Amino acid sequence: MKFTTDIVIGLEIHAELDTQTKLFCSCATKGNQQPNTRCCPICLGHPGTRPVLNKKALDYATKLCLALGSKLTKEIVFSRKNYFYPDMSKNYQITQFEEPIGTGGTITLKTGRKIQLTRIHIEEDPAALAYTHGMKNSDSVLVDYNRAGNPLVEIVTEPQLTSPAEARDFLNRLISVLGYLNIFDITRGIIKADANISLKESNYSRVEIKNISGFKEIEKALTYEITRQKTQLRRGLKITRETRGWNPTSKTTLSLRTKETEADYGYILEPDLSLITLTDELIHLMKKEIPELAQQKSERYQREHKLSKEDADVMSMELELAQLFEKVATKIDPKLAARWLRRELLRVLNYNKKTTKEIQFNEKEIIELLSLVQTNTISETTAQKLMEQLMEKPFSPKEHIKKHNLEQVTNEKEIETLCKETIKEHPQAVKDYHAGEQKSLHYLLGQIMKKTRGKAEPTKTTKILKKELKKKEL
Amino acid sequence: MKIDTELIQKIATLAHLELTEEEVKTFKKDFKEILNTFSILDRIDVKGTKSSFRPLEQKNILREDKIKPSLTQKETLSFTKDHKDGFFIGPKTIE
Numbered sequence A: 001m002k003f004t005t006d007i008v009i010g011l012e013i014h015a016e017l018d019t020q021t022k023l024f025c026s027c028a029t030k031g032n033q034q035p036n037t038r039c040c041p042i043c044l045g046h047p048g049t050r051p052v053l054n055k056k057a058l059d060y061a062t063k064l065c066l067a068l069g070s071k072l073t074k075e076i077v078f079s080r081k082n083y084f085y086p087d088m089s090k091n092y093q094i095t096q097f098e099e100p101i102g103t104g105g106t107i108t109l110k111t112g113r114k115i116q117l118t119r120i121h122i123e124e125d126p127a128a129l130a131y132t133h134g135m136k137n138s139d140s141v142l143v144d145y146n147r148a149g150n151p152l153v154e155i156v157t158e159p160q161l162t163s164p165a166e167a168r169d170f171l172n173r174l175i176s177v178l179g180y181l182n183i184f185d186i187t188r189g190i191i192k193a194d195a196n197i198s199l200k201e202s203n204y205s206r207v208e209i210k211n212i213s214g215f216k217e218i219e220k221a222l223t224y225e226i227t228r229q230k231t232q233l234r235r236g237l238k239i240t241r242e243t244r245g246w247n248p249t250s251k252t253t254l255s256l257r258t259k260e261t262e263a264d265y266g267y268i269l270e271p272d273l274s275l276i277t278l279t280d281e282l283i284h285l286m287k288k289e290i291p292e293l294a295q296q297k298s299e300r301y302q303r304e305h306k307l308s309k310e311d312a313d314v315m316s317m318e319l320e321l322a323q324l325f326e327k328v329a330t331k332i333d334p335k336l337a338a339r340w341l342r343r344e345l346l347r348v349l350n351y352n353k354k355t356t357k358e359i360q361f362n363e364k365e366i367i368e369l370l371s372l373v374q375t376n377t378i379s380e381t382t383a384q385k386l387m388e389q390l391m392e393k394p395f396s397p398k399e400h401i402k403k404h405n406l407e408q409v410t411n412e413k414e415i416e417t418l419c420k421e422t423i424k425e426h427p428q429a430v431k432d433y434h435a436g437e438q439k440s441l442h443y444l445l446g447q448i449m450k451k452t453r454g455k456a457e458p459t460k461t462t463k464i465l466k467k468e469l470k471k472k473e474l
Numbered sequence B: 001m002k003i004d005t006e007l008i009q010k011i012a013t014l015a016h017l018e019l020t021e022e023e024v025k026t027f028k029k030d031f032k033e034i035l036n037t038f039s040i041l042d043r044i045d046v047k048g049t050k051s052s053f054r055p056l057e058q059k060n061i062l063r064e065d066k067i068k069p070s071l072t073q074k075e076t077l078s079f080t081k082d083h084k085d086g087f088f089i090g091p092k093t094i095e
């Protein structure tokens, strides 16, 4: 492959499919957190047991391939990946090797650049390992097979990402698709990744990083590894092709020195599973279940509601937010709605460390609040405060402002009186303003806002205040 | 296929086994004999025969996504003597 960019990144993303039961047995994928309570002879790998594929997992993976434009295989085949490690009781993992469920596909980034996918395949999650005295100092490991056998999809990209920020955008977009398809539980499921990184300066010598767990860690690991390689090169050292592990505690990558290559896994076809044909009927059914996705929504918002690309992208990225926006936009000017949902709702959510899934109020409250803004009944400051309060406990904004007398002061006579009063009370500021001090105007405006608890309509107030100040000048 | 010490050692490493020099010698001899025996199969003419990976040609066996009771922790751990606080105890993973 011929590279031209300074940084080349490829990702292998593992996401857990949100099914009730494991990939090859009927044990629950979630629930009891006590170790080894969701296991059976199949996921424990007892001899003589027989795995049977979960139909839902196949449906979900099929849907994902269709949504990402990945070419579906006609026959579903699984293989055994042989290795001796305590996280797999059978000493092999059932995965897809020779023929993945999907080949190719794309994800379009914020910039419009398309990232090609190599493949999408289904496999089982290994067990969770715990170390009593750290990975290096423990004499043994503690194994919990609750997670072993949970269904995963692995999405492999071509090495086409050019920065950690681009990798983050890629992940955002992938998670958006998984969310829209309702096949991944973002509040519970963890995104795991292996990454390969190479720099132009080292003639694209490829380094792999294994076992990065969690969305935020992926960007951190990539940033660390790029810095490490650049530092090495600046010192005149060579970058060796190797596999490294990400240590989330020390925030560094460490050489793993594994000698295993693909061939050493000794893949064989899994003989215990029956051959499964992906019928046109199933594909047709799954196609019908795919909703309008974020990218299409964004394009539609720009076309129908004349939103900016940025606003449209933010509104469409998450299904919950998009649904809220669409409901609000039937009653409120869509541009105003997008601006408020994007700036204020997301600001308040971030502040409270909540996701859009956790919003307790619905479109009714937002529509009421924004119609008060749209009709100039309340000031932006008041509306911002109400948005914060709504997050704590839903209430009717209309009744609330009546009860607390929060309507915006728009009556010009009233504003004029306020301006006159303020000018009288702050002679020094008036003097400074006349001497050309612009800051004094803001100071006087601030005083008026203080008097009215932020209720004075700012445009009118500024205009009238200037007029009144001019009178004083004469 | 060339059966030498290097190959035996590689297979042993992948299987996490440590072999003495004596054992390597024995395995070298055994490996050769086993491969020789199976080489008879190479003489069979399989032209036009479809490969078969499964003992039974069953198709499209799938399971509904319905939870069935798992084993209890006690039952699960009863298959081993190496367990602690509900966990299996496994071998060290890093040297």
Ligand SMILES: [Zn+2]
Pocket (backbone or CB within 6 Å): A022, A025, A026, A027, A038, A039, A040, A041, A042, A043, A044, A149
């Ligand atoms: Zn099970």
